[in-house]
Amino acid sequence: TIKKQGAWVAQSVKRSRSQGPGMESHVSEEFASPSAPPPLCYPLAVFFRRYLFFKDSYLIHLFHTFTGLSIAYFNFGNQLYHSLLCIMLQFLILRLMGRTVTAVLTTYCFQMAYLLAGYYYTATGNYDIKWTMPHCVLTLKLIGLAVDYFDGGKDQNSLSSEQQKYAIRGVPSLLEVAGFSYFYGAFLVGPQFSMNHYMKLVRGELTDIPGKIPNSTIPALRRLSLGLVYLVGYTLLSPHITEDYLLTEDYENHPFWFRCVYMLLWGKFVLYKYVTCWLVTEGVCILTGLGFNGFDERGKAMWDACANMKVWLFETTPRFTGTIASFNINTNAWVARYFFKRLKFLGNKELSQGLSLLFLALWHGLHSGYLVCFQMEFLIVIVERQAASLIQESPTLSNLASITVLQPFYYLVQQTIHWLFMGYSMTAFCLFTWDKWFKVYKSIYFLGHVFFLSLLFILPYVHKAMVPRKEKLKKMG
Structure with missing residues (x-):
């Protein structure tokens, strides 16, 4: 879940402050933190490029399995058995039930039930680095694997172009499933990718130079550097803008306008820890070649196959739908591909969207704050679409909106509304327990x-x- 994916940044920054005030200690502690292995995966990616890229597939699967298990043991000790158990059982489901609807439904029910049980038995009132952090990523991977395997048994003409791209025609071995599941660049915090894409990496196909290792070092370092910029920003701002302050009497005693402005600033800033995490991890995927996404119309290599962030869009969009399109991209794409579009038989787009957001809320955890957050997302998106349709279809509003000199003013108003209510939604997400988010919402009159x-x-x-x-x-x- 994204709250846990950002937790290693937040916890490491807190630890680093206890070591001293210097920025050097903040950043170095982040890299040394046992709860922050994504930066430490870069040496593994370099080793893979140098020694394994074109080697036999079984060696690559073994390398990914061993390194992923090592990361799991380093962080969670003997609790790595949770992932081992679910991977083994998923392999048995594929083999024993085959390409059937029963296998897909069994996978959905078992993997989600196991994850939710994990949330129930490990839940506290704080963000903790526990085995459920990588397990939520693994849950989606294994469900996607089952659906793609099911699609692989259908007539190709009955599948959409997207389904044809991801459908698994062969029968994955246990070693292939393990390598796919434990790939070190995505085991802890994502991103999501398909078995077919992973197998292209294993076969040495994900390179911009056929027959040679990918020319991806510079693109990988760009994403790493950008991630470090966000890390520095988060480290500098985190002592001054905290979610804990929202719960204080001092916050409640300030004027209403101050409470709104603080929530706006916090809502923007709190997402930086997730942005940091995903950018650093994306760099690992690019370095291995997993981020290769073909060539654009000019013949330039694209490295965004594992991108979880569109940073420029995230920073500049004045619309809620723009933030959704730029943030946690791979998880949103997974939900669209394996859940939302599979509900087409309902014949109701809004119902399918609502059920998809309910699934996302449950996937994040059992706390009420997640349900409230995604309920707000559903409501906001509907209203934003209504407003956009109104402005587009009303001649008066359309002409008013097209006045060039007023564009900066419109943009400022949109951004203010956008980030104020992003902060409002994120309040429930980050505080997550009823007593906390209700108190904050009450203090701003459920605005x-x-x-x-x-x-x-x-x-x-x-x-x-x-x-x-x-x-x-x-x-x-």
């Missing part, structure tokens, strides 16, 4: 719920009043 629920009911009437009948008929036609 987010009042604002967006009001718009949800008002906008249809505004649309009816401001959109000419001919525009409505054109839309219906």
Whole structure:
């Protein structure tokens, strides 16, 4: 879950402050932290490139399995048996049940039940680095594996182009499943990738220079460097902008405008620890070649196959849907591919979207804050689409929105609303227990719920009043 994926950054920064005030100690402690192995995976990636890239597949699978198990043992000790058990049972499900709907449903039920049981028995009121952190990543991997294996047994003409890309035609061996599951560059915090993509890496196909190791060192270092920039920013700001302050009497005693501004700034800043984590990990994937995504129309190699962040879009978009499209990309793509689109039989896009967000909330954990956060996301996206449709279809609003001189003002207003209510949603996500998030929401009069629920009911009437009948008929036609 993303809260746990960012926890190694937050915990390491806290530890580093206890060692001294210098920035050098902050950054060096981050790299030395036992709960922060992604930077330490770079030497493993270099070794793989230098000695194993074109070697026999069984050697590559063994290397990935051994290094992943070592990382698991280093962080969680004997609790690595949780991942071993689920991988072994998943392999048996594939072999014994075959390419059947029963195998897919069994996988969904078993893997999610095991994860949720883990959350239940290990839950505390704090963010802890526990075996459930990598296990939530593994859960999605194994479910995706089962669905792709199921698709591999269908007639290719009955599959969409996306399903054809990911469908597994062969029968994975236990060693292949283990190597895929324990790949060191993604075992702890992701990103998600398919078995087919992993097997391309094993076969030496993920390179921009056929027959040679990928020319990916510079792209990998760029993502690592960008991740370190966010790490430094988080380290500098974390003493001054904390979620704990939201729970203090001092916060409640400040004026309403101050409480809103603080929530806005915190909402932007709190995501930096996740951005750091994903950028650093993406660099490892790029270095191995797993990040290779073919060539663009100009023939330039693309290294974004494992990108979990679109940094420029994340920093500049004034829309909630823009943040969703730029943040935690691979997990969102996984949910779209293996859950949302599989609910097409319901015949209701909003219902499918709501169930997908419910699945995401449960995948993150059993605390009420996750449900509230994703409920807010669902509400905000619906209202944002209504507002965009209204502005586009109303001649008056469309003309007003196109006034060039007012564009900076519109952008500022949009960004203010955007990050204020991103912070509002993230409050429930990060505080996650009912007593905490309810207290903060009460202190700002449930502003987010009042604002967006009001718009949800008002906008249809505004649309009816401001959109000419001919525009409505054109839309219906």
